[in-house]
Amino acid sequence: MNNKFYIETPVYKSHKLNKEHNKSVFYKMECYQPTGSFKIRGMEELCRFHINNGKRDFIASSGGNAGYSLGYIGQKMGVDITVIVPKTTSQFMINKMTNLGTQVEVYGDVWDEAHQYALKISEERGAVYVSPFDDPLLWKGHSTLIDECAKQIPQPDKIIVSVGGGGLLCGVLQGIKRNGWHETTVITTETIGAASFYKSYQAKEIVELDEIKTIATSLGAKKVAEKSLQLAYDLNVTPFMMSDNEAIRASLDFLDEYNVWVEPACGAAISVPYFYPQMIKEDETALVIVCGGVNIPIKNITHQAPNN
Numbered sequence: 001m002n003n004k005f006y007i008e009t010p011v012y013k014s015h016k017l018n019k020e021h022n023k024s025v026f027y028k029m030e031c032y033q034p035t036g037s038f039k040i041r042g043m044e045e046l047c048r049f050h051i052n053n054g055k056r057d058f059i060a061s062s063g064g065n066a067g068y069s070l071g072y073i074g075q076k077m078g079v080d081i082t083v084i085v086p087k088t089t090s091q092f093m094i095n096k097m098t099n100l101g102t103q104v105e106v107y108g109d110v111w112d113e114a115h116q117y118a119l120k121i122s123e124e125r126g127a128v129y130v131s132p133f134d135d136p137l138l139w140k141g142h143s144t145l146i147d148e149c150a151k152q153i154p155q156p157d158k159i160i161v162s163v164g165g166g167g168l169l170c171g172v173l174q175g176i177k178r179n180g181w182h183e184t185t186v187i188t189t190e191t192i193g194a195a196s197f198y199k200s201y202q203a204k205e206i207v208e209l210d211e212i213k214t215i216a217t218s219l220g221a222k223k224v225a226e227k228s229l230q231l232a233y234d235l236n237v238t239p240f241m242m243s244d245n246e247a248i249r250a251s252l253d254f255l256d257e258y259n260v261w262v263e264p265a266c267g268a269a270i271s272v273p274y275f276y277p278q279m280i281k282e283d284e285t286a287l288v289i290v291c292g293g294v295n296i297p298i299k300n301i302t303h304q305a306p307n308n
Contacts, residue, residue, distance in 0.1 A: 004044065005034065005040065005044050005072070005073060005076050006033055006034070006040040006041045006044055006144075007032070007033060007034065008148050009028060009029045009030050009032050009033065009145070009148070010029050010032070010152075011026050011027065011028050011029070011149060011152045011153050011287070012026065012027045012029060012258070013025070013026050013027075014026070014027060014257070014273070016257050017273050017274070017277070021273075021277040022282055023273060023277055023280050023282070023286070024280075024284070024285040024286070025273045025280065025285075025286045025287075025288060026153055026156065026285065026286070026287045026288070027258075027287075027288050027290045028145060028148075028149055028287060028288070028289050028290060029258075029260075029290050030145060030289060030290055030291050030292050031260050031262050031266070031290050031291070031292030031293075032260075032292075033292060034072060035065070035068055035069040035072045035294070036065070036068075036292045036293060036294035037065045037068075037069065037291055037292035037293050037294065038142060038145060038168055038171075038289070038291045038292065039065045039066050039068070039069035039070075039132075040069040040072065040073065041141040041142050041144055041145060041171075042069075042135070042137065042138030042139065042140070042141035042142045042167060042171065043066070043069040043070045043072075043073045043130070043138070043141070044073050044141060045137050045138065045140050045141030046128075046130060046135060046137040046138055046141065047070070047073045047074065047077055047079065048077075049137050050128045051077060051079060055079075055127075055128050056079045056080060057079070057080045057082075057125060057126070057127035057128065058070065058074060058079060058080065058081050058082070058127060058128045058130050059081075059082045059083075059084065059118050059121060059122045059125070059127045059128070059129055059130065060081070060082070060083045060084070060118060060129070060130035060131075060132070061083070061084045061085075061111065061114040061115040061117070061118035061119075061131075061132065062083055062084075062085065062111075062114075062132045063085045063086055063088060063089035063093065063111060063114070063217070063295075064089070064093055064132075064217065064218055064293070064295040065218060065292075065293050065294065065295055066130075066132035066133070067083035067085065067093075067097055067102070067104075067132075068093070068096050068097055068100075068294065070083065070102075070130055071083065071097045071100040071101070071102035072100055074100070074101075074102065075100045075101055075102075080103070080127075081100075081101075081102045081103065082102070082103040082104075082105065082121075082127075083097055083102055083103070083104050083105075084105050084106075084107050084108075084114045084115075084117055084118040084121075085104060085105070085106055085107075085114060086106070086107070086108045086109060086110050086111050086113060086114045087106055087108065087109055088109070088110065088111075088217075089106070090295075093294075093295055094106075096294065111220070111221075112222065115131075131167075132165060132167065133164065133165030133166055133167030133168075133221065133225055134165060134166070134167065134225040134227075135167075136227075138167050138170075138171070139167060139170035139171045139174055139227070140171070140174070141171065142167060142168050142170070142171025142172070142175075143171040143172070143174040143175035143178065144171075144175070145171070145172070145175065145289070146171070146172055146174075146175025146176060146178070146179060146181075147175060147178070147179065149175075149287060150175075150179040150181075153285075153287070154285070155179075155181050155183070155184060156181075156184055156284075156285045156286060156287040157183075157184060157185065157280075157281075157284035157285050157286065158184065158185050158186075158187055158279075158280060158284060158285070158286040158287070159172060159176070159184055159185075159186050159187070159286070159287045159288075159289065160186075160187045160189060160269045160272050160273070160286060160287070160288045160289065161186060161187070161188060161189065161269055161288075161289040161291070162188075162189050162190070162219065162265055162266055162268045162269040162289070162291055163188045163189065163190050163196075163197040163219065163224065163228070164190075164194070164218055164219040164220065164221050164224075164265060165221035165224055165225055166197060166221070166224035166225040166227070166228030166229075167225065167228075168289070168291060169186075169188060169197070169224075169228045169231075169232070170225060170227050170228050170231060172186065172289065173186065173228070173231040173232065173234075173235055174231065176235060177231075177234075177235070182235065182236075183236070184235075184236065185236040185237070185238055186232075186235060186236065186237045186238070187237075187238045187239075187240055187272060187279065188201075188232075188237060188238070188239045188240065189240050189241070189242065189268040189269045189271070189272060190219055190239075190240075190241055190268060191214040191215075191216045191219060191241065191242060191243065191244050191247050191264070191268055192214070192241050192242070192243060192244075193212060193213035193214035193244065194209070194212050194213075194214040194216060194219040194220050194221075195209075195239075195241050196208070196209050196221055196222060196223050196224050197224045197228065197229075197232075197239060198239040198240070198241050200223070200224055200229055201229065201232060201237070201239045202239070204233075205229075206223050206224065206226055206229060207223065208222050208223040209222045209223070210222075214244055214264075215244045215247070215248065215264050216244065216247050216263065216264040216265040216267070216268055217263075217265070217295060218263055218265035218266075218293050218295055219265045219268065240272065240276075240279075242268060242271050242272075242275070242276075244264065246267075246268075246271045246275055247264040247265070247267040247268045247271055248264050248267060249267070249271070249274075249275075250264075250267035250268070250270040250271035250274050250275065251263065251264050251266065251267035251270070253270070253274055254267065254270050254290075260290075262290060262291075262292050262293055263292070263293030263294070263295055265291070265293055265295075266290060266291045266292055266293050269288050269289060269290070269291065270288060270290065272286075272288070273286060273288060
């Protein structure tokens with residue numbers, strides 16, 4: 001088990017944005033991971049840790065990329081994976097997980113109910129409970145993407161990253177600290193209907209949303225990990241929100257630019273250089289974390305795309 005299952009993803013420069021806006025924008029292509037998203041990094045770190053401590057049974061609550069990445073790592077490492085998904089989870093995503101041999105159980109109307117049930121049965125079975133985003137082992141794994149960037153490009157002036165539960169943000173901020181990129185500003189992106197980090201940052205305390213109303217379902221955590229807020233106040237962070245339509249349009253524009261489909265949750269980050277280029281000065285470089293995501297079939301999202 002010495003070989004890594006996640007890959008070192010490339011960093012590409014956007015020729016489109018350089019030509020159209022005279023901006024120096026780089027993409028960290030986490031969409032190229034075997035599971036289509038950055039989640040595999042943290043899941044591998046977590047599984048290796050617990051397997052080394054004798055654990056062989058893992059239970060997660062996830063309706064999307066976290067469960068899929070855990071299932072992939074579980075298959076590679078030969079351990080038992082159960083993922084509890086809420087009723088809102090698509091059959092498309094359930095099939096992706098079961099194709100890996102993952103046991104999938106549907107419970108609850110929303111993720112929070114699936115989460116509580118997963119905690120309960122994990123305790124009963126003596127299994128490892130796996131959070132989609134709130135675990136230091138996940139953050140440690142996710143932080144490796146910044147270590148790679150530090151070898152691939154000079155320190156950027158801005159890093160643009162989507163925030164759901166805050167797991168990726170924790171990893172990015174930890175990686176920034178470790179690599180001494182303290183002068184880099186982090187722009188966090190969320191859609192208006194899932195802006196739990198934005199509202200928490202403004203309030204200077206964790207704010208739990210009453211509901212999630214966004215097509216970018218992978219951003220749909222009612223509250224973010226407390227650690228994400230703590231780390232954010234230690235560094236230069238600028239929270240930002242955009243509409244669902246802008247996140248969708250950015251995903252489709254990125255498909256045109258790189259022939260790669262990413263979720264609207266990832267489109268939230270890509271939308272900043274596409275639609276708000278003024279946030280990047282002409283003498284600055286920006287690094288966009290293309291976090292990926294495979295949770296929505298493209299035929300569904302194109303039906304909801306705006307005409308303009």
